[in-house]
Amino acid sequence: MTQLAIIGGTGLTRLEGLKIIDRKPIETPFGIPSADYVIGELDEKTVVFLARHGDPHTIPPHKINYRANIWGLKELGAQQIIAVAAVGGITSKMAPAHIAVPDQIIDYSYGRKHTFFEEDLEEVTHIDFTSPYSAQLREKLISAAASAQISVTPTGTYGCTQGPRLESTAEIQRMERDGCDLVGMTGMPEAALAKEQSIDYAALAVVANWAAGKTEGEITMAEIEQNLHKGMADTAKLLKAFIARL
Ligand SMILES: CSC[C@H]1O[C@H](OP(=O)(O)O)[C@H](O)[C@@H]1O
């Protein structure tokens, strides 16, 4: 029985320091997850890790089998998921290399298989999604960050776009008017599917770049990689502090 799961995204395909015990390929009624689930120990605590884009990173955000990923984690006994996600920063606090713990989400994605409740139904299910992220898990992440002396922004609205292209300036302006602080491509339906499975879910959003139109010029992969390098080092420290306090 594994209680804590970590889903790694861009810049976190493997979890450094994880003492690997097993790799589990799982087939689900919804198909094959992005990668084998890696079960291991961090600080003597059991953790299951999944590389959201596959290992190596080859699956684009709109092609990820989010249902299979979450189903497999449920099958492995995950009760809480920490999702690590690279994002663009829209509002002023969300500078590159910074980490945020979002508390709200807006879904701009489309055409993704986004629910477990659509086939062979005995009844129609509408889950509550008032708080997409677990308040308790967010609090624990925020206090782990404080103990590791890593500054995080404790709230923020994550806007999920379809990708794989980045956004236009006008799209980011619209998202800002809507109230988005961060933009990424994988937060949905991942968050909703975890909630459908009653798994506590929270995200560490690592800012890779200023979103489109927030700075002069175009967004380059070089700047994204550079910012993620620092952001993911802090994320690793934060996760270590979180696990130490379990
Ligand atoms: C230009 S990087 C965009 C890519 O990175 C993020 O992935 P993840 O959320 O899995 O860290 C974003 O959602 C895009 O998929």
Ligand code: HPA
């Ligand atoms: O600017 C962005 N937009 C969408 N997703 C992202 N993931 C990292 N940066 C971005």
